[in-house]
Amino acid sequence: MKESYEFSDVIICDDHYVSAIGVEMLLSQHSSRPLNIRKASTGEKVLELFTQKSSDLLIVDLGLPGISGIEVIKKIRQMSPTTKIIVLTGQNEPHLLKQVYQLKVCGILRKMGTGKNLGEALNFIQTNTDKTYLDTSVTSILKDQSQATPTPREYEVLELMSKGHTSEEIAKEMDCSLSTIKTYKARIMNKSGAKNSAEMISWYLKRN
Template structure:
């Protein structure tokens, strides 16, 4: 890593952001550290200035880390994103890496491991911490545990996310600027892939894979 890197830390917990800031401040290659407490705020910041590196929590209120990363990479394709998570889910990891995320570490990672991850990612490679890599391998071996939401296309994922937020077809049509018929078609295909028939079944499945909560 060369020069003074601009790093954005995205996490909804102030204590977590403060802890990561302290670790980052020890790295002489990092010159500027910014913070965002939500995916929405991160996107607003990324729209006005480029970041060399983004440390993104996956479990965020509103737009989650997966959605935020996908949208951020659309805004700034050259940004390097490392997901920082407290939970290990192989399906999410594979989907994020396929979408362009460069690294995946846990919140229990040491400062040395975080420095290693940043160095490798900024050099253009991907990095998975050992426990994350093990989880990915286990999920490949135990194929039955694969997250069914990984089968969805980007458009289907958008529609399912809005359904989980309580939106109806007409609202989704307006939000995504597509016809209600198109919404219905994508919804039907998504339900078939997820093997659910009702919104209630969809909610139960989302809860099972930690994609939705009742709060």
């Protein structure tokens, strides 16, 4: 059954043409009234479109050429605070999805299973103004990350890192090889979603 949504102007930002067309078709199928749908393939183009005219709803991918999807979200938040934002992405990196979730967008969906999930998300954001719609795969990824717990040896590495020790010093302190420390760090990065040592330390300090 088609729904009567509160939005009439939609911008779809996806650098994959087929994906953007697919989303446009799904929107038309779900809405009971005509929608003005504009499309962009880059973050820069989205900002240009918003400069010309704001939009009720932005559906944006994360992996964009040029300005990233996350940067687009931050800029649109400043340009048009009332615009609802749904992230539709093929990305499954926990740290990226967590970043997006922390931006308090209206919905986060993986591209697989888009049809059903997009319809649910559109209905959800009609009545939930302070919550984020998450499809089941995103929920699972975020849950797995939040439950990721370092081993005692990994905790030891994190503690020494937080005290400013280098990898060489940590290896000597823990009486193991430098390659072992690098392995520990790689595991910690995977569990924490951190991209560098500073983010690993920040993650460690928040847990303690």
